[in-house]
Amino acid sequence: MTNTIIFDLGAVLIDWNPDYLYTKLFTDEAEMRHFLTNIATSDWNEEQDAGRSLQDGTEWLVAKHPDHEANIRAFYGRWEEMLGEPFHDVVEIFRKLKESGKYKIYALTNWSAETFGVAKARYDFLHWFDGIVVSGEEKLRKPSRDFYQILLDRYRINPEETVFIDDNYRNVLAAREMGIPTIHFTSAAALEEELPAYGVTI
Structure with missing residues (x-):
């Protein structure tokens, strides 16, 4: 589940x-x-x-x-x-998932530690996450296995009870090799269609 x-x-x-x-x-x-x-x-x-x-x-x-x-x-x-703008249709999916109360929701991002604060000040939804792991802060980045492992260990995440969403297929493959179910993101509409196959309901 x-x-x-x-x-x-x-x-x-x-x-x-x-x-x-x-x-x-x-x-x-x-x-x-x-x-x-x-x-x-x-x-x-x-x-x-x-x-x-x-x-x-x-x-x-x-x-x-x-x-x-x-x-x-x-x-x-x-x-x-x-x-640019946030992708509002994806943010709306995130909002519904968050408000459902059924899921812990995290972010795993390749991002400079020096610029991430600019994004956090600009996009309110970055404060909705239960945790964010930023590559520039950890001195590791996707697709390094160790970077994924930081998130799993820090928040005591069971990969089998997780779905990971990323647009970069390189990062998707790395997660799959670690036993993390993944969705290769292409659009909000496709994401909404694919989530139920992973037991995620909005």
């Missing part, structure tokens, strides 16, 4: 997208795409999610690509401009 639900945050509950900032800084779409694909990459950003300081990450990348210094420094200097 499922009594615990674990949400990822970015691209599930929160719309975070570097395009929101960089469309203001680039006039050429191809140049912007090149910058975000080859310079300020997701792999680079994930090092900050895993605990490297924003300053160290920024200086490392500036040293590697000095011609792009201004745009690199904007990544964290104007980071809040990458935050």
